[in-house]
Amino acid sequence: MVQLEYSVEEPLNREPELEKLISSFITKEGEGYDRNHGPIPHLDATSHCVTIYGLVKKELSLSISDLQALPQHSVICALQCAGNRRHTMRTKLKEVSGIDWFDGAVMNCKWTGPLLKDVLIKAGVDVEEEKWKDAHVAFACFQTPTQDDEWYGASVPLSRAMDASCSIILALEMNGKPLPPNHGAPVRVVTPGIAGARSVKWLDRITVQMTESTNYYQQHDYKILPEEADTPENAEKWWSKVPAIQDMPVNSVIGIPKEDSSVKVDENGCIEVKGYALPSGADGPVAKVEVSADNGNTWTVAELLGEHAADEPGVELKWAWCLWKAKIKIEKGKNRKILSRATDTAGNVQERCPKWNFRGVAYNGYGEVKGLEVV
Numbered sequence: 001m002v003q004l005e006y007s008v009e010e011p012l013n014r015e016p017e018l019e020k021l022i023s024s025f026i027t028k029e030g031e032g033y034d035r036n037h038g039p040i041p042h043l044d045a046t047s048h049c050v051t052i053y054g055l056v057k058k059e060l061s062l063s064i065s066d067l068q069a070l071p072q073h074s075v076i077c078a079l080q081c082a083g084n085r086r087h088t089m090r091t092k093l094k095e096v097s098g099i100d101w102f103d104g105a106v107m108n109c110k111w112t113g114p115l116l117k118d119v120l121i122k123a124g125v126d127v128e129e130e131k132w133k134d135a136h137v138a139f140a141c142f143q144t145p146t147q148d149d150e151w152y153g154a155s156v157p158l159s160r161a162m163d164a165s166c167s168i169i170l171a172l173e174m175n176g177k178p179l180p181p182n183h184g185a186p187v188r189v190v191t192p193g194i195a196g197a198r199s200v201k202w203l204d205r206i207t208v209q210m211t212e213s214t215n216y217y218q219q220h221d222y223k224i225l226p227e228e229a230d231t232p233e234n235a236e237k238w239w240s241k242v243p244a245i246q247d248m249p250v251n252s253v254i255g256i257p258k259e260d261s262s263v264k265v266d267e268n269g270c271i272e273v274k275g276y277a278l279p280s281g282a283d284g285p286v287a288k289v290e291v292s293a294d295n296g297n298t299w300t301v302a303e304l305l306g307e308h309a310a311d312e313p314g315v316e317l318k319w320a321w322c323l324w325k326a327k328i329k330i331e332k333g334k335n336r337k338i339l340s341r342a343t344d345t346a347g348n349v350q351e352r353c354p355k356w357n358f359r360g361v362a363y364n365g366y367g368e369v370k371g372l373e374v375v
């Protein structure tokens with residue numbers, strides 16, 4: 001029997017304080033969010049195997065040492081729950097269904113392990129290249145039941161998995177150390193740019209198939225439903241018609257100053273503003289962040305901390321978050337507000353406010369802190 005921590009009824013779901021989160025470019029172990037749809041299994045790395053299954057020429061069963069023997073690839077990327085910032089959607093627009101995440105359901109870590117592509121090549125993908133766009137790679141964890149299904153699963157397009165530059169890996173390490181149990185030990189999928197829900201932890205099986213994962217969390221959750229799907233009953237007919245979220249949208253939030261706090265201007269009448277920004281899907285890195293103290297009439301360009309924050313010259317930032325800071329002129333007084341907006345390398349710009357959706361996923365309206373008392 002696998003030892004389980006927490007339960008199906010009360011899984012571990014938590015996020016760090018934003019101010020702390022943005023104090024480090026790399027999110028250290030124990031300082032990131034946890035998102036679980038069931039208990040955390042403690043697996044034995046010496047006996048655990050991942051099977052490669054479905055439309056492959058040769059089914060494989062790979063141990064952790066087999067995975068370690070393949071070329072290792074590292075990627076620094078943001079791992080973000082599609083429900084990040086749900087609190088803002090629920091308070092700004094209308095009630096939504098789901099955990100009340102604030103802005104901290106994202107972390108930026110260095111993940112290391114073999115490329116999913118190399119593992120698939122080892123098994124021999126049995127799908128013609130012209131059909132890779134319609135095929136899927138499904139990931140499954142059968143270790144524990146989840147809140148809405150008997151297991152946990154997700155899938156991504158095969159074309160994305162076979163593109164080595166997209167860095168989808170089977171991570172064995174997080175920040176240079178073996179994965180901790182809560183983040184998927186001994187092996188998890190890491191899907192840069194794609195919603196965290198597809199980064200399956202405690203990975204048991206990889207299946208190449210012509211359909212998406214049948215798991216609840218691919219089919220009935222983590223989808224941006226149209227506005228008319230506003231109750232569980234109305235949502236029902238939409239689940240099968242709406243695509244599962246893959247790429248996450250461009251985003252930014254302000255971490256400092258904190259909402260409802262008091263801030264003192266410097267000798268130039270300015271205050272310092274800090275936050276993080278995220279590119280859309282594969283369109284990174286973040287190219288620009290702007291802040292506004294007059295509700296978006298004028299914008300000041302922020303300084304992107306980039307490689308300087310990474311402390312590693314030349315490191316790839318395409319999939320990473322971007323920490324930024326700005327000095328902005330602001331009038332003294334009560335109830336002041338600051339906004340932020342990010343633009344990525346492909347030119348995707350954050351909108352003031354996206355449309356409401358029932359599950360409150362992929363919220364990416366302007367970053368905003370309000371209730372500031374500027375003295």
Ligand SMILES: Nc1nc2c(c(=O)[nH]1)N[C@H]1C(S)=C(S)[C@@H](COP(=O)(O)O)O[C@H]1N2
Binds near residue numbers: 195
């Ligand atoms: N097996 C399994 N994998 C999973 C989940 C889960 O509940 N079970 N949650 C997913 C979701 S919704 C997210 S956002 C990320 C969270 O990863 P973390 O807990 O390492 O932060 O893991 C994903 N992988």
Ligand SMILES: [Mo]
Binds near residue numbers: 035081082083196197
């Ligand atoms: Mo998630």
